[in-house]
Amino acid sequence: MSTSPVQYAVVVPVKPPAHGKSRLVGLTDGQRRDLAGAFALDTVAACLAATSVGAVLVATDDATFSAELAGLGCPAIPDGVTSDLNAALRQAAAEARRRWPDLVPVALCADLPALRPEDLDGALASVAEGETRFVADAAGVGTTLYTAPYGEFDPRFGVESRAAHLDGGAGEITGPLTSLRRDVDDLADLREALALGVGARTAAVAEGLGLDL
Numbered sequence: 001m002s003t004s005p006v007q008y009a010v011v012v013p014v015k016p017p018a019h020g021k022s023r024l025v026g027l028t029d030g031q032r033r034d035l036a037g038a039f040a041l042d043t044v045a046a047c048l049a050a051t052s053v054g055a056v057l058v059a060t061d062d063a064t065f066s067a068e069l070a071g072l073g074c075p076a077i078p079d080g081v082t083s084d085l086n087a088a089l090r091q092a093a094a095e096a097r098r099r100w101p102d103l104v105p106v107a108l109c110a111d112l113p114a115l116r117p118e119d120l121d122g123a124l125a126s127v128a129e130g131e132t133r134f135v136a137d138a139a140g141v142g143t144t145l146y147t148a149p150y151g152e153f154d155p156r157f158g159v160e161s162r163a164a165h166l167d168g169g170a171g172e173i174t175g176p177l178t179s180l181r182r183d184v185d186d187l188a189d190l191r192e193a194l195a196l197g198v199g200a201r202t203a204a205v206a207e208g209l210g211l212d213l
Helices: 031-051 061-073 085-099 117-125 161-167 187-196 201-210
Strands: 008-013 052-057 102-109 134-136 145-146
Touching: 008 085, 031 052, 031 061, 031 201, 052 061, 061 187, 102 117, 102 161, 117 145, 117 187, 134 187, 187 201
Parallel strands: 008 052, 008 102
Antiparallel strands: 102 145, 134 145
C-alpha cells in the first residue's frame, strides 16, 4: 500500500523591509527596502509553487508587507521574538503546527529571490521521514533551509550556522540546488542571483535600479 508524499509547512522570517539588507551598500534606504521586500515575496511565491509545500507562514512585524503577502495567499503572524531569529522560527513552527498539524515544519531564509520550486522540491524529497536536515548556502558557511519533525525542531541560524547545524546532529542535504543556496546579502550576491534568474518582483526592482545583467 503506497503512502502519500510528506507535505511541508514553510516558515519564513522577514525583517520589516525598511530594516533589512544593510549590506547592500551604495543603495538608498528606500532601494534596500524595495529589494528586501521583493526578495521575500519572490521567495514565498516559489515556495507556494512547490509541490511538496502545503502551506507557507511568514513571521514579520510589517503590517503593510503582511497585506502584500495576503495577496499571494500567504498568511503572516507577528514576529514575537525579533531579537532572536531561532526563537522566532520555533514560535512560527508552533503556530504552523497549530494551523496545519499534519505538515512537517521547514525554516527558510527570505532572501532567495532566484529560488526555483523544483530545487526546493528536490531538497525536501531527499529527506526521509523523521530526519533533521539542512541546506548550506552558496558560501558553504551559512544555512538557507532547515527541517525537522516538530518535536525536534531546533534551528541554529546565525554566524557559522552550517557548522552549528552539523554540531546539533542535522544531516546536510547535498547536490547543486543552486537557486536554493543563493541567498543575497550584498550586491555581488544579487548579481549572481540575477544571472540565475530571479522572480518577477526582484527583476522589476533591479531593472529600475539599473542592476539587471
